[in-house]
Structure formats: C-alpha cells, structure tokens
Amino acid sequence: MPVRIPTLTLNDGRPMPQLGLGVYQLEEARTPDIVGRAIAAGYRAIDTAAIYGNEAGVGRAIREAGIPRDDLFVTTKLWNDDQGLDGTRRAFDASLTRLGLDRVDLYLIHWPCPDRGLFVETWKELIRFREEGRASSIGVSNFTPAHLQRLISETGVVPVVNQIELHPHFQQAALRDAHARHGIVTESWSPLGQGRELADPVLAGIARAHGRSPAQVALRWHVQNGFVAIPKTATPARIAENVALFDFTLSPDEMARIATLDRPDARLGPDPDSFG
Template sequence: MSVQVPTRRLNDGRAMPQIGFGVFQLPDAEAPGIVGRALRAGYRSIDTAAIYGNERGVGEAIRAAEVARDDLFVTTKLWNDSQGRDAARRGFDGSLARLGLDRVDLYLIHWPCPDRSLYVETWKALIDLRAEGRARSIGVSNFTTAHLERIIGETGVVPAVNQIELHPHFQQAALRTFHDRHGIVTESWSPLGQGRELADPALARIAEAHGRTPAQVALRWHVENGLVAIPKTATPSRIAENIAVFDFALAPEESAAIARLDQADGRIGPDPESFC
C-alpha cells in the first residue's frame, strides 16, 4: 500500500507515525493474521503491551511482513507487576524475547501506580535501556501532570510520549497543554471512545458532509490536533478505513463542534491516580 502516514517528531529526534495499529484484547493466536493485514494496509506503527498477552503473535507478524524492520515503529509497555529498577529490566527482557526482536522503537511504563511509588525508579531503568539502544525511545502511559513533574524533576529526562485515554468526549486539554510545554507527544488510546464516538450525532453529521464515517472524522480530528492515535479493530474493512484519513480536512466550524463534545466526566477507563 502507498498510504503516506504523517509523523510527529519526538523530543529525542526520532519520528513516530500519527496513526498506528492497537492490539488491545487481540488474542495471541489471531495477532499474526490481523497485524499482518494491518501492515499490508499501510500501517507502520504497532502498539502492544506485556499485559495484552499477544507480543508473540505481534512479533510473528513483524517477522513475516514484507516490510523492512527499520520502516516499522514497534511499541510495547511494562506492566505494573514489573515496576522497580531490576524488575523493569526483567520485564523488558521478557517482552523483547516474546516479540523476537533485538529492540523496540518505544517502551512505555503502562501505569504510574502511585500508591506503590516505584515509577521514578522504573523510569530510571527505562533511561538505562535507552542508553543501551534496546529501547530507542522511552515514554509513559496514563501519567498525570503530577506524575510527569516528578519523574522529570528527579531525573531530568522528559518522556518522549505520554499515551493517555483521549477521544472527543474526553479531550484532556490541560494535560495536553503540559505536554506541549515540555515537548511530550500525546498519544491517544481508545481514540474512538471504545466505539462511543461512532454513534455521536455531531460526528455523524460531519461524516455525512464529507462522505466519510464517524470513525474517520474522529481520527481526522486527532491528526489535525497533532495527536498520535492507535485505533484497534479486527474487522478488515475498518482496518483500511481507519488509516484512510489523510485526504480530507475538517472545516473550522466542524472542529469547533467536536471541541464542544468534551466532558469532564468523559473518562471510560481507569483513573490513573488509583489504578494499579
């Protein structure tokens, strides 16, 4: 496929595709076929995690793909039970072994688990992994402003990425402002609100005006706001649909209508302050 996916420049100088393929809840046995289809459709960024239980299948798809490894951007994440400096290194080694790769392009702390107070120590382990070249970029996931301020203040190293729940009904404006001020790229998990956005009347009206789907409108909104999005689907038609968002643009009034969908209580997933 000749899909040209724009990229975001990370604060370490590397580039990350703005649309990636998420594999949350994708069974390991199905991962080779579905991830392989995504790669053939033009995706070059794959996002997995230790807790997803599908790193082996993702790695199999990568090795079978007719795509050069240097053209791919592979992300995985450290699960909560592997926090701590030594445990994090073991967790990383396990992910790398399951993927069958000698490096990943981005390695994230999956959740801060603030009650355990190990995320600074864990971040130091990721800094070491980056220095060794086995994690080319490092970042975090589900970190709040307070968590980010602490790791930056205690290590001097700013994450390249913070992957957070973000969709039109939960836009996280204050956290995104902090990211922009510190050169952190915002990556959206659940960019379609676990399907909630597909039924929104405002998105439906905009989609009809463009001859698109509500999912494409929501993902286009992410792209135009400088966000990285990782929609997950196992449906072949939607795999193709979700990456076909680079040949239309939202009008200013359409972007404003989407901005009005934001809700303070729009969170679907766990609260980072208490989840672990």
C-alpha cells in the same frame, strides 16, 4: 497502494507515525493475521503491551511482513506488577524475547501506580535501556501532570510520549497543555471512545458532509490536533477505513463543533491516581 502515514518528531529527534494499530484485547492466535493486514494497508506503527498477551503474535507478524524492520515502529509497555529496578529489567527482557526483537522503538511505563512509589525508579531503568540501544525512545502512559513533573524533576529526562485515554468526549485539555509545555507528544488510546463516538450526532453530521464515516471524522480530529492515535480493530474493512484519513480535512468550524463534545465525566478507563 498502501497509504503513506505522516510522522511526528519526538523530543529525542526520532520520527513516529501519527496513526498506528492498537492490539489491546486481540487474541494471540489472530494477532499475526490482523497485524499483517494492517502492515499491508500501510500501517507502520504497532502498539502492544506485556499485559495484552500478544507480543509473540506481533513479533511473528513483523517477521512475516516482508518489509525492513527499520520501516516499522514497535511499541510495548511495562506492566504494573513489574515496576522497580529488577522487575523492570526482567520484564523488558521478556518482552523482547516474546517479540523476537533486539530493540523496540518505544517502551512505555503502562501506568504510574503512584501508591507503589516506584515509577521514578522504574523510569531510571528505562533511561538505561535507551542508553543500551534496546529501547530507541522511552515514554509513559496514563501519567498525570504531577506524575510527569516528578519524573522530569528527579531525572532530567522528559518522556517522548504520554499515551492517555483521549477521544472527542474526553479531551484532557489540562494534560495536553502539560505535554505542550514539556514537548511531549500526546498519544490517544481509545481514540474512538471504545466505539461510543460512532453514534454521536455531531460526528455523524460532519461525516455525512464529507462522505466519510464517524470513525474517520473522529480519527481525523486526532490527526489535526497533532496527536498520535492507535485505534484497535480486528475487522479488515475497518483497518482500511481507519487509515483513510489523509485525503480530507476538517474545517475550523467542524473542529470547533467537535471541541464542544468534551465532558469531564466521560472517562471510560481507570483513574491514573488510584489504579494499580
């Protein structure tokens, strides 16, 4: 039987699965098969982006899945070069066309690109997509507390999600505090630290105690912290492993031990204040 994944309620009242499949760096040709396997295993959230080059493959998998469209939660993202009033609308229309959908469940600004000074104008266009019913929810990715505050102050609309790099060695406490103040869900990209978490001795020890893998322990840490996690894998066995999280619990002591792994210099991706 497929695993039933719990949901979190977004600040617009809509539910979002707490675990999804990320398809970053997944080749277009392999995307329909991998996404189809994930849906069969119980995944109901798929996270793609225009820059990933595999939206069409995601759309094909959705059409072939044999389950109602409303049972799936599809996210895609606006790439940096398309920010601004006209570019945002063209890019969104193109993403829907590639996906073969008339709406997405969540549309995100991929990076703030603060030096370009367009993210507030871009956000206003996302608000229009939501009003048109073509993006059920809207959010951002890689925004800092200052970027979030500017969006909210200038538009009055709070993103439902901020998708950020977050893993046990890079826990982003200050940014998570900002999310909590505004009612923004924290969504973790690279929740396994691009695989680096799997060799950590603390996680390995906790995994042995539960008869689980280090990946399952790391993902369970995300779940118990109330995050959404979107691990990327193209390996069928790991698709099944990564979703098998909801029949065990980390103790308060184990959660505290994982909290000690945080390192301010453990960022793996770009700095949002300078990227783009």
